[in-house]
Amino acid sequence: MSSKLIAPSILAADFGNLQRDVEMVNKSEADWFHIDIMDGVFVPNISYGMPVLEAIAKHATKTVDVHLMIIDPDRYIKTFADLGSDILTVHYEACTHLHRTIQAIKAEGMKAGVALNPHTNVNVLEDIINDIDVVLIMSVNPGFGGQSFIENTFNKIKQLKTLIERKEAATKIEIDGGVTDKNAKSLIDAGADILVAGSFVFKSSDQLKTISELKSMIK
Ligand code: DX5
Numbered sequence: 001m002s003s004k005l006i007a008p009s010i011l012a013a014d015f016g017n018l019q020r021d022v023e024m025v026n027k028s029e030a031d032w033f034h035i036d037i038m039d040g041v042f043v044p045n046i047s048y049g050m051p052v053l054e055a056i057a058k059h060a061t062k063t064v065d066v067h068l069m070i071i072d073p074d075r076y077i078k079t080f081a082d083l084g085s086d087i088l089t090v091h092y093e094a095c096t097h098l099h100r101t102i103q104a105i106k107a108e109g110m111k112a113g114v115a116l117n118p119h120t121n122v123n124v125l126e127d128i129i130n131d132i133d134v135v136l137i138m139s140v141n142p143g144f145g146g147q148s149f150i151e152n153t154f155n156k157i158k159q160l161k162t163l164i165e166r167k168e169a170a171t172k173i174e175i176d177g178g179v180t181d182k183n184a185k186s187l188i189d190a191g192a193d194i195l196v197a198g199s200f201v202f203k204s205s206d207q208l209k210t211i212s213e214l215k216s217m218i219k
């Protein structure tokens, strides 16, 4: 995880041609698959669940980064490991015993991620940052693709970077929501390591070229 990474969000793919879109990401310069799982309770939307993740993971030749927007995620940690998740990210706001949840994710052989909603201050992770592989900063309110980027994200990246350095942690910073060619470079310059991009990639006319351009922008 030394270089800067692009993670296309499959939420914006064409589900009638899912295998084609997965193969496109395999062939592209993208680094990770970003898979959004929503339960209609933690967020006001339902995306897709286990069978779809299983199908994606079966064809994916790159890291499978699963973003759980569900309450009480501990119930499904083993299931998500068995389905092929490499990184499992849970929401801070959905976990009463976050330390236990992170240990359980790692015990299943996955990397552990923690996502923060736009209103959640990064300092809530002060006592646990050294245990977290990836912090996912939501740069939109979770639940939907295609929303506008929240500018305060830049402040949060800087605050998180300061916390990571102060604690001498190896944690990476992932940004999710409203990422485009307009903000990609500034996000990396502010301290981000991984950029999730859904609509910007899948709604473009040449997806391979869009990914390639994003990638060269953040090198
Ligand atoms: C939103 C999801 C995002 C979403 C990003 O709740 O977590 O991963 O797919 O989509 P865009 O890039 O369209 O904002």
Ligand code: ZN
Binding pocket: 009, 034, 035, 036, 067, 176, 196
């Ligand atoms: Zn996501």
